[in-house]
Amino acid sequence: MNPAGRNPRRAGAGFRALALLAALACAAGHAQAAPRLRLDSTGLQPDEVAASERLLAEAVARLTPAMRTALDREIRVQWSPRLDARVHGRAIDDRLLLNRNLLSGLVASHGAGEGDGDGRAALAALLHELGHFLDRGANGGAMSRDPRLRDLAGWQIRATPGLTGLMGRRRGNDFRERSPDPYELHSPREYVAVNLEHFLLDADYACRRPALYRYFAQRWGAPAVAAAVCADGFAYVDAGDVSAGADAAMATGGRLGTLDPERIYQVDYLLAEGNDAMMSRWGHSMLRLVICAPGRPRGPDCRLDLEHHRVLSFRAFVGDLQISSWRGLTGRYPSRLFVLPLDQVIDEYTKIELRGLQSVPLRLERAEIATLVERAAQLHWSYDGHYFFLGNNCAVETYKLLRDGVPRLGTADLGGITPTGLARRLQRTGIADGSVLADPARALREGYRFDSLRERFQTLFEVARVRTGLPQREVEDWLAASPQQRRPWLERADLKAAAALLVLEQAARRQQESRFREAFKRRYLQSGGDELGAAAGILRTLLRETAWMSRPADLLEGAGYGLPQAEERTALQAGSAARRERLRDLERQLDQQARSLLSPAQARDREAVDANIEWLGAHLRELHRQAGGLQLN
Template structure:
């Protein structure tokens, strides 16, 4: 009988029949199913093959009492192998601590062995598994000595851009020059009092490979950072402290990060290269991409935050991390973690020995507060009788009043036409006012949309608007609520190049020169009487429009020509 031959073959192969794991119901495995599975495992190392055969033996014994002789229309080799591994008590087929560390980076599984079984079965049987699941694939390669194919396809990231919206970005792996540990200094808000730590992908321009070209390609660099997905419009302190927010490994343009920290919040940025070889860079990049698409976990600002999650990631993925004393400690604060990393050989800590040289090399980005203070000092010295004495009081004045002061000060306006540096200083202050105004509009708009978003999208509300204005309003105002509240679209694996990726792009018309004026006119036309919040929105868009006008008029000043 064929089933008896199969049993003898398994026994002669060095496996003894054993009792199944307690409380684990066994499914039968026909000889034909086993033969099909065994054929696909021929390239697997002998110890692993023997362990799998041992798991198959009791199932074949059950099958011997069955009349089934074919493979079966519902037979799935990957599911069958996963089932065999899942119920194994053999150490060779069991999840170890290293696997559990990687599991925590990808999913919250109640059963590490179940996740291990699914992952190993997919790795052994599915040709595209290594490129779609590099985190587990690197682990199996190291544990079992199994070969992993070289993956060359572009990697997708879903980038959150201030100007572009939520857009997919496909990165050719060969364009990666380095990965830096990035630290933003402390801020004034509760959530930023100990700084923020993330990873910076130094990406070369297409067709360029020189260090100078790659390092100076700041608009092409990406930042990957663990952050809370705050799916509402104001930070809830209770949720922030209790872990109620969900965490993801988000991707941002580096220049957006720089603008947010160095310009908007006057914070410094420090950037240290990880000491990795070219092959190690490629491996880490792919694993980070999988985490970017798969990870979703609890986020608590003081116990499970950007620092602790990044430590967890580097402990599992960064070569040499577990050999350093830093691996024995848990750093709850981003600033202390960054300082500890700086003292190891895992990063090029010497890059920050001289901040002046570091700034020239792109490893340190100073706060822009000094530039604005210098601009303010120049403007104060140039005006006859300024009605402000610091940046805050300057920004608190309405833009119309700010410009009237310039026009009314004859000596000052004449100097603007003769002294380019003074004119640049005046424009710089107005640009800061524009940046702060945009943040205020976003905050006010988000809060209003949170309370009245459904009403704003009703046909009755939009009735006063022409067709083009309705489209503009939806794209440039209402869509902002979706960017905040929409859950991050996680996937079970890295999407392949044929995948259609989600996006919430911000149309170019929202960034046009006249966009603030148009939005102000639309909000005024809709008009929601009795709503103080709505009136604040109208007022803020008017201020933005007037500030934009100030900048344009200042930029048009020719030498020795008065402002009109």
């Protein structure tokens, strides 16, 4: 079935010429098998018959030779006045119905020698219905039931909590963004028909949906339409920080970037180790793209180019990851693929959350790296899933990306629902090279592991504890104490202890700011912003404005489909700087408003920790002066 409201793209070049060639070939008794499209001319005027016959010839000319062979049968084509206005066509047994409403436009476009408007719509409808015949036929192999097609299309496998196996597929298709026709999401059968129609008509289909193009071309051969020149690499919107404090060069959020598979040396499974928090105890699954700096040959030295590496991370986007456990269990959070700078991910986990990172290389061929990155780009621009802490969390999403992007991994026993479990399975099956972690010092030196600052903080804390007699034994307990409780102990510090405590006090301030932001967002989401005054409006705008970093398709609404090509990238790039500056301004406004909304206790704690840092700095300078400028030892 072919619904109306389609948004037809440009017509193929040489509409009349191709139709004439096809008609001549048929008239000459071409030996190749072909569908026999017999027009039911009952009630049609001569000009309608002529336009219809040319339409049928054009459709046959668009089919690949393998398609013509598979459709070697008689199909009766009728213009039906009974089809709903929203339905362009229908395939029933050996009859192919087209909506009569398209006929007048077809005649007009035929008379004008054009293939636009309803002429294009009628051709698309006819090819769509022939796609259904192909899918149903024995020679077509029921594409809509092919597991590989369903993987590519978005009817993905699903994991069942408590089991390591995979149980069935998701009923819905969450690849709803940047679709050429939303009707493709109705069912796998309609997905096949819609995409075959675009495969045969669109010159840039191979650029916009490259994996599907390869699937259809391998099965049916390349279409006759001339292929477009694809834009280089795969575009993405960087989801890094919008404002990185004084170092504006580190503020990558909102920039349009390009992933070039030729510059990617390796892909690592990146695991953020767990902690005691309920949502974090099993870790977090990500993929690290080891991207070589411009001009550097692809090789091991690329692992040193950390500023160029990017991380693919599935996260639940609500402007906050830890708001509601219940919403996470019921799938009320959107699950989207973020592309983040590695430097930011390292800071986020090792400095703020005090969690280590393991970065284990995956044994992938060059072609597999390319198809994996291609699949990631498709997810980035099209996927808007549902995040379940148990059934569709970061580990399940990462596994599906690996499985769909690297087909041979579909046969490996990798299914599971925890990040640490996926890490073990990747290593046990030999897909991940866990040997890089065997020598801890080498792993740190070569970037296979990034230690949590917890160990360093504990070492600094031990220095201060021994020299000042601090009552706590663990650094977490020291940081959890109020800044007012810490102050008397700071004043006992000698030169070496004061230097250690200054680093810890700065860490305490980072954790404090994170807690304040968390509390502020909770108040906003729980109250609807009613109690936050002007800050609510700023936060509401900020969340809306930053949403496109996780859902970049919003930036190209109504422009093309699939992977963005050259013109769309130019449009994205043109508005990037203005969007990023607006986000920075909103961040500054929000920071000013948030300070005024701190509770009296929070405000006192903020002032106290700032005072502690300022006092320790002055105290260190004085102790250093008294020591005659000697170095610490």
